[in-house]
Amino acid sequence: MVTRRNTLKLLGAGAALAIGAPRLGRAADVDEVQIASPAVISDAPLFIAEHKGYWAEQKIRMKIINMQTGPQMIAPLGAGQIDIAAAATSAGLFNAATRGIGVKIVADKGSNQPGYAYVSLLVRKELVDSGKFKTMRDLKGLKVAEPGKGGSTGSTVNQALKSVGLAYDDVSHVVVGFPEMLTGMENGAIDAAILPEPFNTFGRNRGIGVRFSSEAFYPRQTIAVVLYGNDFIAKRAEVAERFMFAYLKAVRFYNGAIKDGHFAGPNAGEVIDILTKETRYKDPALYKDVVPNGCDPDGKLDLASIETDLAFWREQKYVEGDPKVADVVDQSYVETALKVLGPYRAS
Secondary structure, X not given: OOOXXXXXXXXXXXXXXXXXXXXXOOHHHOEEEEEEEXXXXXXXXXXXXXXXXXXXXXXXXXXXXXXXXXXXXXXXXXXXXXXXXXXXXXXXXXXXXXXXXXXXXEEEEEEOEOOEOOEEEEEEHHHHHHOOOOOHHHHOOOEEEEOOOOEHHHHHHHHHHXXXXXXXXXXXXXXXXXXXXXXXXXXXXXXXXXXXXXXXXHHHHOOOEEEEEHHHOOOOOEEEEEEEOXXXXXXXXXXXXXXXXXXXXXXXXXHOOOEOXXXXXXXXXXXXXXXXXXXXXXXXXXXXXXXXXXXXXXXXOOHHHHXXXXXXXXXXXXXOOXXXXXXXXXXXXXXXXXXXXXXXXXX
């Protein structure tokens, strides 16, 4: 029987060697893991783990299934059709818990780390240049775009408004996709939008908007996360531990690529090359302009921010029943991996 204690012993003995007893009849003893991902910049650790051989070291073959939104991922994750999802937090995760769907947030994938905001507010440049927008208080009465109701970015906007004593309903909310936000700002139909990269950079480079970093009004918000499905946890716990070990190695390599708010660290060239291969954004020059998202190198979640987001979703009546943060979070896989990897130390 493979226990978590045995897992640690095996990891400690071989550091990056695969864990577990041989599985007869399996070609090369490789476990396939299916992960839903939108293949965006914040998915960099998934691609790094593939290119650097971290999955292979753990005898994992990763199959990435393209899905663009978290809500698309929850049902197949809960049904065991996929093992893992790379998605943003949402009211839907808590509603799934209320319905008994055992999906768990297990690690950070994208967060507002110091100097590396995952999302930021882009305000129409015309408003800034004219002096009509100077501080967050000037959002009052403006049309602000979000990608959907019940998502983490709605809570980000709410925190921006709360930081200057405004309420969520003091602005007019427009729900559209990220590309459409830029079009709307360009034609004046939208005044501001909460955007991740590279859309924020697209807007700045086209002279559409001015960026206001969300870490100023919502530092350390956990936005994008790694989700494990209940079947993966219950039936493949040992594989889930090996995945996390490889994932955190990749996250640390990613952190070695970022410096001074840009892809400017020692690993930057390699990470940019990986991202141009694996995402839809093929221009290497783009990555010199973007502000990379933060991702905690120890995989830690900011539970206080998840509590804040849940409270916002409750206020907006996006959440059913009375789920708790503890119902959807399981940090034990990160904790197990860290017993071997130790705390992150920047080189």
